[in-house]
Amino acid sequence: MTRSLLPMGAALAACFAALGLAWRSGGGAEGAFVPPRASSSVTSSDGTVPKEAERRAEPGREAYEVALRLVDAAKDARVDVPNPGFVKGLLALHWRKLTPPFVALPGETSRWVTTLALRTSASEIQWSMPQGHGGKAWAPDARLWNMNEGSYEQRESLVGAAPSSFTFHVTVPPGGKLTFSEGTVNATRDATVFIVKVVDSKGASHDVYRHRLLPRDARRWTEASCDLSTFAGQNVDLELRTEPDEATPEERNEARHRQRPAAERDAGAIASADGRVHDADGGAEGPKRDELDAPGSAVVLWGNPTLLARTTPRVPYNVLWVVVDALRPDVIASFHDDAEDAAKQAAPHPPLEALLPKIPGLTPAIDELAQRGVRFTRAYSAASWTRPGTVAMLAGARSSELGLDTLGWTLTPSAVNAFYGSNPPLLPLALRKHGVTVEAFVNNYFMVGYTPVGLDMGFERISDHRYRTRDTLEITEDATRWIQKNKDTRFFLFVNYNSPHSPYEPPASALARVPPPPAGPKDDMARMYMAEGAKDDEAIGTLVKTLADTGLTDRTIVVVTSDHGETMSSAHEGVSGLDNTPIRYHHTVSNFEETTHIPIVLVAPSLLPAGKIVGDRVRNTDLAPTILELLGLEPHPHMTGTSLVSLARGQKEAAERVVVSEGRGSRAILHDRYRFVAREGAARTTQIRDRSLTINEELYDLTDDPGERHDLAATRPEVVAEMRARLEAAVKNVPMAGSETRSTSAAADAGPLRSKAVRLRFAGGETPRRISGTLVVGDAKTRATSIEVQPVDLGHDAFKRDARDERRFELAFTTVPTAAVGIDIVVEPPGVPISWDLYLDDQPWPEASFFAGPFGLVAPVLRRGVTTDEARLAIESPMVPPIDPHRDVGLFVVREGTDRKDQASEGDEGAEEMARLLREWGYAHGSGGGK
Numbered sequence: 001m002t003r004s005l006l007p008m009g010a011a012l013a014a015c016f017a018a019l020g021l022a023w024r025s026g027g028g029a030e031g032a033f034v035p036p037r038a039s040s041s042v043t044s045s046d047g048t049v050p051k052e053a054e055r056r057a058e059p060g061r062e063a064y065e066v067a068l069r070l071v072d073a074a075k076d077a078r079v080d081v082p083n084p085g086f087v088k089g090l091l092a093l094h095w096r097k098l099t100p101p102f103v104a105l106p107g108e109t110s111r112w113v114t115t116l117a118l119r120t121s122a123s124e125i126q127w128s129m130p131q132g133h134g135g136k137a138w139a140p141d142a143r144l145w146n147m148n149e150g151s152y153e154q155r156e157s158l159v160g161a162a163p164s165s166f167t168f169h170v171t172v173p174p175g176g177k178l179t180f181s182e183g184t185v186n187a188t189r190d191a192t193v194f195i196v197k198v199v200d201s202k203g204a205s206h207d208v209y210r211h212r213l214l215p216r217d218a219r220r221w222t223e224a225s226c227d228l229s230t231f232a233g234q235n236v237d238l239e240l241r242t243e244p245d246e247a248t249p250e251e252r253n254e255a256r257h258r259q260r261p262a263a264e265r266d267a268g269a270i271a272s273a274d275g276r277v278h279d280a281d282g283g284a285e286g287p288k289r290d291e292l293d294a295p296g297s298a299v300v301l302w303g304n305p306t307l308l309a310r311t312t313p314r315v316p317y318n319v320l321w322v323v324v325d326a327l328r329p330d331v332i333a334s335f336h337d338d339a340e341d342a343a344k345q346a347a348p349h350p351p352l353e354a355l356l357p358k359i360p361g362l363t364p365a366i367d368e369l370a371q372r373g374v375r376f377t378r379a380y381s382a383a384s385w386t387r388p389g390t391v392a393m394l395a396g397a398r399s400s401e402l403g404l405d406t407l408g409w410t411l412t413p414s415a416v417n418a419f420y421g422s423n424p425p426l427l428p429l430a431l432r433k434h435g436v437t438v439e440a441f442v443n444n445y446f447m448v449g450y451t452p453v454g455l456d457m458g459f460e461r462i463s464d465h466r467y468r469t470r471d472t473l474e475i476t477e478d479a480t481r482w483i484q485k486n487k488d489t490r491f492f493l494f495v496n497y498n499s500p501h502s503p504y505e506p507p508a509s510a511l512a513r514v515p516p517p518p519a520g521p522k523d524d525m526a527r528m529y530m531a532e533g534a535k536d537d538e539a540i541g542t543l544v545k546t547l548a549d550t551g552l553t554d555r556t557i558v559v560v561t562s563d564h565g566e567t568m569s570s571a572h573e574g575v576s577g578l579d580n581t582p583i584r585y586h587h588t589v590s591n592f593e594e595t596t597h598i599p600i601v602l603v604a605p606s607l608l609p610a611g612k613i614v615g616d617r618v619r620n621t622d623l624a625p626t627i628l629e630l631l632g633l634e635p636h637p638h639m640t641g642t643s644l645v646s647l648a649r650g651q652k653e654a655a656e657r658v659v660v661s662e663g664r665g666s667r668a669i670l671h672d673r674y675r676f677v678a679r680e681g682a683a684r685t686t687q688i689r690d691r692s693l694t695i696n697e698e699l700y701d702l703t704d705d706p707g708e709r710h711d712l713a714a715t716r717p718e719v720v721a722e723m724r725a726r727l728e729a730a731v732k733n734v735p736m737a738g739s740e741t742r743s744t745s746a747a748a749d750a751g752p753l754r755s756k757a758v759r760l761r762f763a764g765g766e767t768p769r770r771i772s773g774t775l776v777v778g779d780a781k782t783r784a785t786s787i788e789v790q791p792v793d794l795g796h797d798a799f800k801r802d803a804r805d806e807r808r809f810e811l812a813f814t815t816v817p818t819a820a821v822g823i824d825i826v827v828e829p830p831g832v833p834i835s836w837d838l839y840l841d842d843q844p845w846p847e848a849s850f851f852a853g854p855f856g857l858v859a860p861v862l863r864r865g866v867t868t869d870e871a872r873l874a875i876e877s878p879m880v881p882p883i884d885p886h887r888d889v890g891l892f893v894v895r896e897g898t899d900r901k902d903q904a905s906e907g908d909e910g911a912e913e914m915a916r917l918l919r920e921w922g923y924a925h926g927s928g929g930g931k
Helices: 002-025 084-092 107-112 249-258 338-345 364-372 386-395 413-420 427-432 471-485 524-549 620-630 717-731 744-748 869-875 909-921
Strands: 041-044 063-069 078-080 113-119 129-131 136-138 150-161 164-171 177-184 191-199 205-213 222-227 235-245 270-272 299-311 318-324 374-380 437-442 461-466 491-497 556-561 597-603 612-614 659-663 666-671 674-679 685-688 691-694 697-701 756-764 770-777 786-792 799-801 808-814 821-828 834-840 850-852 889-897
Touching: 078 107, 084 107, 084 150, 084 299, 107 113, 107 150, 113 299, 150 164, 150 177, 150 235, 164 299, 177 191, 177 205, 191 299, 205 222, 235 299, 318 524, 364 524, 364 556, 364 597, 386 427, 386 620, 427 437, 427 491, 427 620, 437 471, 461 471, 471 491, 471 524, 491 524, 524 556, 556 620, 597 620, 659 717, 666 717, 674 717, 697 717, 786 799, 850 869, 869 889
Parallel strands: 318 491, 318 556, 374 612, 437 461, 437 491, 850 889
Antiparallel strands: 041 222, 063 299, 078 164, 113 150, 129 136, 150 299, 150 461, 164 235, 177 222, 177 299, 191 205, 191 235, 374 597, 556 597, 659 666, 666 674, 674 697, 685 691, 756 821, 756 889, 770 808, 770 834, 786 821, 799 808
C-alpha cells in the first residue's frame, strides 16, 4: 500500500486541479470579481514589445498554455456580420489564403474563418531567372511557385467587417489572458476600433480592451492581448467586436504616405529583379491599382485569437526545433570522427568532396549544443529535397507513406485534401491538442498551403521571410522577439534557415572563417557552402543565448537538424534528364549518401545525457516520435519512425533501422555496407558533357567507396536482387522474408508509453445486467501490429474473437453486484482506435453511462469507442476509478500502464473520498444511470 500512495497522491493532486476547472466550467464557482479597466496592450508587426512586465519562466514555475483557440470554437460562436457579401467579395481578391484544413467548420462557419498571410515587408520582388543561352528569363508565377522575395505572416483568423462581432460562451481559466492579432485585408479610409467585451456571469458588461487601428496600419498585423484573470472561474460571454471610427485628415494623409508603390503590391503588379514589372501570374504589364489598395470600409481580421490559462502546463518542456536547409553533418566539426575520416580517405575509392574537411570553430554554436546533448552522426533524411524532407521530420513518416508525391513540384488538390482528411500524424497538431502554442519562423515556401507547391503542416502561425541573403537575419530577429515576449508561454517553435541552399552567397566575414586548402576545401563552391553553414550557426547561437537570457534553457528541448544534405562531389557532375537540373551543388534530382546524410543534435535537459555520440543509423522520421516521448506523449499510430530516446540513453537495438530516402524520380535504401538506388522516368538519364547515360539501378559499397563513385550494379546482381527486395518491402512497410525485424516485444521495451492497457470495467448495480455487443481494434486507415485481450473477473467465454477478422471481438456476459468485471486490451501501436457497439439489456448503451478517467466522470465522447483524440485524452489515468458495483451502472474506461494493479481494489482512501465528493456534486458515476 505504501508504494502506491506517492503516485496516487500525485495523480490526485493533478486530478483535483483538473476537477477545479471542470467544476468552474459547470458553474459551481464564481471567482472573486474586480471590475477590470479597458486596456490597449498592443505590439505592432515591427516588433515593438509591450510595456507590461512579464515574469521570467523558471523550471517548475507556472506558465501559460492554450485553454481555447477561438478559431476552433467558431462553430459555436454567435456571429453578426451585417454585410457578408462585401466581406466575401474583398476576401476573394486576396489570394494568400486557404480554409484552415485542421479546423472543423460546419455550414456557414467556414465563411468567417480563414488562414491568411499578410505581407509585412515594405516591398515584394519577383526574381526573373535566366533560362538557357538565348537571353530568355522566367518569372515564376507567384500563385503557383510562391517564390516572391519578401516577408509574409500567416495567421488562422476570424474574418468580419467594421462593424461586426463574434461572441463565444467560455469559461475563463485561472490567470486567463486573451491574445490575438489585429489586421485588415484591405486599405482603409477610416480607423477600425477593436473591442473585447466580457458579459460576466451576473450579466454585467465590461469593455476589457479597446484599440484604434489607424489607416496607416491596415494590411499588416498588430499584436495585442488583454487580461481576463479577474473573471477566472466564471462562465462568460466573450465578444470580439469591431467598429469603424472616422479618421482625422492627418491620419488619412499619414496613410497615403505609407501607400506602397503599385509595382510593389501583392495582389497587383510587383517588382522584378530584371527591371521589368510583372503581375502575379508572371506576365509583363504596367502598374495597376487594385481594390484591396483602394481605401474603403475595412474587412477585419482577428488573427489567432487564443484564450490562455496560467497553470502548470500539461506539456513539461518547450521545444525549439532548428532546421538548416541542406546542411551536411561534415560542415560541423563535432560530427567528424578522425579515425573514420582517415579510413574513408584510405578506401580503394576515396570520397573526394563527398567528405568535407573538419574545420574546428566553424560552427561553435552547434558544437556547443552537441556537447550539451546527443549527436546522431549517421542520420538520414527520408527525402533529398525540402517538402518531403520537412514532412518526414514533422510527421514521423515518409511523404509517400502519407499519400504525397515526391516526384512533382506541385501537389494535386485531391492528394492534399486526402492528406488533410486523413488525421495526419503532424507533430504541431499533436502538440496543439495539449495546449502548446505552435509557431514557425522560416524561409520555406513549401510550408504554406495556399499554393500548389506547399502544404499546411499544422502551425497556427507562420512568419515566412523569403530573401536571398538577409533571411537569416530576419528570421532570427523575429524568432528572438517572439521568445522574449512569450517566455511565459509553453511553445513549440520551428525555425527554418536556408543559407547553405544554392545559390551560395555567404557574407565575407563568414567566408573568411573557412581556411584555404589543405585545412579547408579545394573547391571554391564548397568553401562558400561551408561559409553559409557558419552564417546560420551564428544565428543558432543567438537563439540559444535568447533561451538563456529568458531563463528557458532548462525548460526547453532543442533540436538541430537539416531537411536533406547537398551533393558536392566532383564525381557527381552532370545534368539530370528530369527538368535539366544540375546534379552537383544541388540535391533534388540526386539521391546519393551525401545528399541525404544529415546532422541531428538533441538537447533535453535532465532527460538525455550530455556529450553522447550515437553511431547507429537513424532517420529524420524518428524525430517526431522522439519529441513526443520526451514530452510524455504517445506517438501517432500513423508514425512509422521510432523514438531515439532508447538509443540516446545507451540501449542497443537488435537490428539496424531501415533507411529509405526518396528523391524526385528515385528511391534509395541503406543496408549493411551497401546503398541501392532505383530510378524511374526522366531521372534515369544523366547528361555528362557530351555523353548521355541511362541508369535504372545503382549499387554502392560504402566501405570501399564512401563517395559512391563506383557503381557495382552490373557486377553484383545477387546483391542488387537482395537490395531491390529490401527496398520494395521497406516502401510497403512490411518485413522482407527471412530478414531480421524488430519484434513487437522489442518495440514494447522502447519506453513506458508503449505498454499501456485500455481497461474496460462494467458495473450493473444491484440487479444483474446483460452486456452484449462488438468491439473492433483498428480501422481502415490504422491497423494494429499486435492485440492482447485479457478478461478481468470474467471467463474466457465472455468474449470471442472473430475467426474471419482478428480485429473483431464479440462480447456477451452478465454483470454481478459484487464486482466490476471487464477486459484489458493492449494494442501496438498504442494510438490505434478501439471502437464498439454496446448494448445494455439488449438496448443501445445509454450515452450517460459511459465514464472515463481516474474519477469516472461522465464521458459521452466514448459512445462509439476510443476513436478520437478527445476520447484518448479523457481516458488517460494512473488508476481505475473507485467503482461501487452494487450501486454503479455503466462502462468505465481508463488507459494506464500494464504493470499497475487496479488501484481501486486497494481501497485507497483518497480516491474513495474523491469519488464520494464527485457523486455528491453530481459529476461522477453512482446515479444509477441506465436503469
